[in-house]
Amino acid sequence: MSHWRAGCCESDPSRSGRGRRKRTRATGTSPAAYSTQYSNPVGSGHVQQFNGTARPHHGADLPIMIALNGFTEPAIKFAQHHQLILMGRAELKKWAHGRHLYDVLGIHSATP
Numbered sequence: 001m002s003h004w005r006a007g008c009c010e011s012d013p014s015r016s017g018r019g020r021r022k023r024t025r026a027t028g029t030s031p032a033a034y035s036t037q038y039s040n041p042v043g044s045g046h047v048q049q050f051n052g053t054a055r056p057h058h059g060a061d062l063p064i065m066i067a068l069n070g071f072t073e074p075a076i077k078f079a080q081h082h083q084l085i086l087m088g089r090a091e092l093k094k095w096a097h098g099r100h101l102y103d104v105l106g107i108h109s110a111t112p
Contacts, residue, residue, distance in 0.1 A: 031101075032060030033087075035067070042067040044074040051082050062107065066092060 032054050036042070047065060054063030064085040065071075071079070071086050079086050085105055087095075094104045102108070 031062035031064055032058040033064040033066055035065075038067065038069055041070040041072045042075055043072050044078050047071065047075040047078050047084065047086075051078070051084055054084070064105070068092070 034050050034054070036046070038046075042065070050063065050065050054060040062085060063083075064087055065079070066087045068089045070088050076086060078084075085107070087105065091104045095101050
């Protein structure tokens with residue numbers, strides 16, 4: 001999985017990341033993506049921790065958290081309240097098969 005995620009980031013030269021936990025940064029509108037491998041859905045605590053660093057530390061305009069095993073309901077509610085984007089297996093698959101990330105996530109680009 002780590003190698004496949006690395007391939008997704010390497011397919012776009014504006015993205016970079018390393019290790020099992022990936023932080024991805026792009027220029028222009030600034031998404032910061034954090035992906036992780038947990039055997040269970042990601043809980044609210046991990047989403048809260050991501051929220052605490054995505055914007056202030058990584059400068060993200062679009063904080064995106066990726067988890068293959070989904071998110072708990074409290075995590076989803078927290079993310080919605082704090083305008084975090086959660087990306088699961090289905091969205092990641094669409095992105096990997098060539099759809100633009102913004103289309104997959106329903107994001108309207110701020111640039112013309």
